[in-house]
Amino acid sequence: MTIFVTNAGLQILARVTWRRAAVLLTTEVARNVEGTPLVRVVHSPTVSLPIHKVVAIKHNAYRPFSGKTMDSYASNATILRRDQWICAYCDGPADTVDHIVPVSQGGPSTFGNQVAACKSCNGFKANRTPRQAGMALRHAPFVYDPWAADQKEVWEMFMLHPKTA
Numbered sequence: 001m002t003i004f005v006t007n008a009g010l011q012i013l014a015r016v017t018w019r020r021a022a023v024l025l026t027t028e029v030a031r032n033v034e035g036t037p038l039v040r041v042v043h044s045p046t047v048s049l050p051i052h053k054v055v056a057i058k059h060n061a062y063r064p065f066s067g068k069t070m071d072s073y074a075s076n077a078t079i080l081r082r083d084q085w086i087c088a089y090c091d092g093p094a095d096t097v098d099h100i101v102p103v104s105q106g107g108p109s110t111f112g113n114q115v116a117a118c119k120s121c122n123g124f125k126a127n128r129t130p131r132q133a134g135m136a137l138r139h140a141p142f143v144y145d146p147w148a149a150d151q152k153e154v155w156e157m158f159m160l161h162p163k164t165a
């Protein structure tokens, strides 16, 4: 059973196993977020440890990918994952990343200037813009947040199960 780890502001930081969550709770690094579903209760001879679906760590931590814009740096791995390894020019399988405005023309390695591309399209386009190469992008680049779905789930749990005390 996956447990979500958030910071104090409920920004998601990681997904962990309940065993890992138990360690975070017993060492008092994290606390249960009251109101989120109770996943299990771990019993030892002396204590019972409830583990909720969301645990929040007590010290400040920033969520990865939060606050990214089209101008933020993005790695090749992130761009390929965002575009699901599909070429933005031909819809074929992609394992390279293309700078829409090429590096040689000052194009940055950002979310807004990179797309997944197959070797063939990337090689043909070379050091040209799509317009210069007569190529069309099949979709616009966008900012990708791999934690967006988990973050939405955490918020929905929190909103749908308000603290009852």
Ligand SMILES: [Zn+2]
Pocket (backbone or CB within 6 Å): 087, 088, 089, 090, 091, 092, 117, 118, 119, 120, 121, 122
């Ligand atoms: Zn292609």
